[in-house]
Amino acid sequence: MTLKLAGWTVASHLLFGNICFAFIVSFALRARNLTSPGPLFNQRTRLLIPAFALTLLTLVLGGYTSGSGASYHCPGWPLCPDTFPGMQIQSTLKAINFSHRIAAGSATIVTLWALFKLWRRQSLHRGLIIALGLLFLVEVTLGAAAALTFVPVPLSGLHTLTAALIVGFFAAALTPAAPQSAVPVEAA
Known part of the structure; x- marks a missing residue:
């Protein structure tokens, strides 16, 4: 980070900024009636909420990794050097970086599942499923490239942008249809 912000500052800004973005996506979809029908808690959302929660955790840990300078303390991928067996973490920065990778791996597996x-259930638009799956694969590839090239700023920015797109697509997948009013809008 060029501004030398504390890790928790970067993490909290990323989290709350992306949550606001998710609300904007959700409100825009509801206003345009572009959502899928059904209640908020259904079979679709029960599958997606754990994946979304893990994705947000990964986002927070990624922000903390970047803000704390831990990005530079784990130059390999997917594991840090000296990770297993006998992992010797000489600093907490290596553990912070590795925790982001564990969360990212978990979020990817749960989301793809x-x-x-x-x-298979055809309970979500196929285009949305494909886009979200591809975005996760792109995100993992960008994360690996960032780790192997010591996080150049443009690559780190693209990694963050892709994470925001993933949050937006999750918001689209989780947004229920707006309740229909008894009186048409034109008559009110």
Whole structure:
């Protein structure tokens, strides 16, 4: 980070900024009636909420990794050097970086599993499933490239932008249809 912000500052800004973005996406979809019908808690959302929660955790840990300078303390991928066996963490920065990778791996596995289940059940638009799955694969590739090239700023920015797109697509997948009023809008 060029501004030398504390890790928790970067993490909290990323989290709350992306949550605001998710609300904006959700409100825009509801206003345009571009949502899928059904209640908020259904089979689709029960699969996606754990994946979304893990994604937000990954986002927070990624922000903390970047803000704390831990990005530079784990130059390999997918594991840090000296990770297993006998992992010798000489500083907490290596553990912070590795925790982001564990969360990212978990979020990717849970999300791809949920998308596979939704694909088979045909309970979510196929284009949305494909886009979210591809975005996760792009995000993992960008994360690996960032780790192997010591996080150049443009690559780090693209990694953060892709994470925001993932949050937006999750918001689209989780947004229920707006309740229909008894009186048409034109008559009111």
